Amino acid sequence: MATAFGANQAHGGHAKAGHAERPERLTRTLTVVSADAQLQGALHPVDVTAADLDLPALVHTEAYLQTVVDAVEGGGGMLDADTYTTPDSVQVGLETLAVQRALADAVLSGDATNSFAATRPPGHHATPRHPMGFCLFSNVAIIAAWMRQQHGVARIAIVDFDVHHGNGTQDVFYEDPDTLVLSLHQHPLYPGTGLMEETGRGAGTGATINVPLPARAGDAAYRYAFEQVVAPAVAAFEPEVLLVSAGYDAHAHDPLAQMQLSAEGFALLFYRLREIADQACGGRLIAALEGGYDADALAASVRASLHVLTGIGDAPTAGEHAPAAAIRQPIDDVAQLHGLG
Ligand SMILES: [Zn+2]
Numbered sequence: 001m002a003t004a005f006g007a008n009q010a011h012g013g014h015a016k017a018g019h020a021e022r023p024e025r026l027t028r029t030l031t032v033v034s035a036d037a038q039l040q041g042a043l044h045p046v047d048v049t050a051a052d053l054d055l056p057a058l059v060h061t062e063a064y065l066q067t068v069v070d071a072v073e074g075g076g077g078m079l080d081a082d083t084y085t086t087p088d089s090v091q092v093g094l095e096t097l098a099v100q101r102a103l104a105d106a107v108l109s110g111d112a113t114n115s116f117a118a119t120r121p122p123g124h125h126a127t128p129r130h131p132m133g134f135c136l137f138s139n140v141a142i143i144a145a146w147m148r149q150q151h152g153v154a155r156i157a158i159v160d161f162d163v164h165h166g167n168g169t170q171d172v173f174y175e176d177p178d179t180l181v182l183s184l185h186q187h188p189l190y191p192g193t194g195l196m197e198e199t200g201r202g203a204g205t206g207a208t209i210n211v212p213l214p215a216r217a218g219d220a221a222y223r224y225a226f227e228q229v230v231a232p233a234v235a236a237f238e239p240e241v242l243l244v245s246a247g248y249d250a251h252a253h254d255p256l257a258q259m260q261l262s263a264e265g266f267a268l269l270f271y272r273l274r275e276i277a278d279q280a281c282g283g284r285l286i287a288a289l290e291g292g293y294d295a296d297a298l299a300a301s302v303r304a305s306l307h308v309l310t311g312i313g314d315a316p317t318a319g320e321h322a323p324a325a326a327i328r329q330p331i332d333d334v335a336q337l338h339g340l341g
Contacts, residue, residue, distance in 0.1 A: 003310045004103050004112035005033075005043035008095040008119045013088025020256060020293045021134040026120050029289075032299040033118070033306065042310035046106045046115075051098035053090075056137045058145040059172050064129050068093075068136060079131040093121065093136045100143050104286050108151045108241065114274070114285040114309050116246070118302065122290040124166035124245045125191060132168060133191060140245050140288050141172040144179060147241065154178055157239035157280070159230060160185075161222070161269055162247020162290040163257040165194025165210065169245065175204040180237045184225055186250070186257050187212030196334050209233055211334050214327060218252070218260030219268065219319025221327045226272040228331050232340040234276050241284040242277045244270075248292030248301045256293050263297065267304035268316040274308060285309070 007030055012023045033039055053065055069090060071077055076086040096119040103115035123139030125132035140158060147153040157180040158173075160166035165185040170193070173179040177200075185194050200208035211225055234242065248266060250259035270287075277285040287309070292298035307313045322328075335341045 002044050002112040003042060004046050004106040004115040006046050006099040006103050006117055008099050010095060011092050011120050014086055014092040014121060016084040019084060021121055024295045025292060025298055026118060028295040029118055029299040029302045032303050036303060038312055039306055042312060044112060046102040048098050048102040051094045051101060055097050056142055059128055059138050059142045061129050082133055083131040089136060096139055097137060097142060100139055100288050101146060104143050104147055107284050107286050113283045116306060116309060117288040119289055124160055124162060124169045124290050126168045127171045135168060138168045138172060140243050141169045144243055153240050155239045156241055156243060157234050157237050158243045160245035162245055163250040163259055164190055166245055167191050167193045170208055174200055174208060175202045177203045177207050180207050182209040182230060182233055184211040184213060186215055186259055189257060196337060209338055212330060215258035216260055217327050219262055219265035220321050220323040222261060222265060223268060223319040224323050224328060225331045228335045228341055231276050233338060234280055239281050241281055244273060244285060244287035245290045246287045247290030248298045251294060251297040251301055253294040253297040262318055263300040263304045264316045264318040266301040267308045268318045270305045270308040271316055
């Protein structure tokens with residue numbers, strides 16, 4: 001197995017003093033990954049070709065992209081209450097997409113089995129017409145659209161375990177029966193969407209699956225949700241490739257949410273996702289960083305995830321006890337709603 005790995009090294013120009021989505025997130029992670037000799041022998045770099053605005057235009061409107069360009073050319077500033085830009089933000093956002101595209105290309109061409117993009121800013125809140133929640137470009141949705149256009153991939157599954165609902169990704173594919181969008185998230189929490197009843201629209205009905213989880217859900221809850229919902233849903237969908245929006249803000253130490261996942265818990269999620277991809281789509285799994293705002297927890301959790309993706313180490317044992325009934329119930333309800341299990 002080969003794991004392709006890439007980072008947008010020039011991300012530091014997208015920064016705002018005191019903001020949670022800060023360069024330290026990625027620099028700390030890359031320092032920890034670089035210091036791991038085992039990983040360095042197992043991660044394969046890719047050649048990255050520069051991206052231009054045609055790439056985000058696969059998902060975003062011209063008017064929205066012009067708004068971002070105008071803001072950046074005007075010196076940067078807040079696009080909404082949470083989302084900032086600087087003079088470098090378009091360049092950093094395009095480099096994020098360029099890295100993610102190169103990694104997806106490596107997997108789809110067979111050079112790698114799976115991949116991980118250590119990139120920022122995150123993307124899953126950005127909608128076709130609006131920035132949102134620290135996100136400028138809807139990265140993973142854009143890469144999915146690109147895979148469809150350039151590689152002729154028809155059926156794509158996206159699993160999003162960031163602690164916040166991936167509303168932007170959901171918006172992009174809400175009426176698309178060929179893209180499964182499955183989000184696990186704390187609820188209630190920003191952005192407030194992601195109710196179980198949001199299942200898609202028109203031809204896309206059923207291809208959106210939301211798993212809202214109560215605060216303080218931890219490793220056992222996620223293990224149970226992957227058994228009851230994620231594994232059967234992806235298997236039934238029969239995708240050609242599995243994309244993962246890998247946010248790490250469900251970690252117990254994260255300042256923006258109240259979940260209890262451990263670093264080993266995130267390794268467990270990737271262990272399961274690898275099994276799911278092995279069974280469903282020849283192991284093809286393409287992961288991209290979303291949130292995660294405690295820099296040390298993020299770095300440790302990404303490192304643990306990469307150990308699993310590369311096949312180093314044993315099966316994670318996190319969360320082997322049964323979760324409380326109050327946490328099992330919403331998961332059981334989602335499984336029943338979607339006819340799983
Ligand atoms: Zn998040």
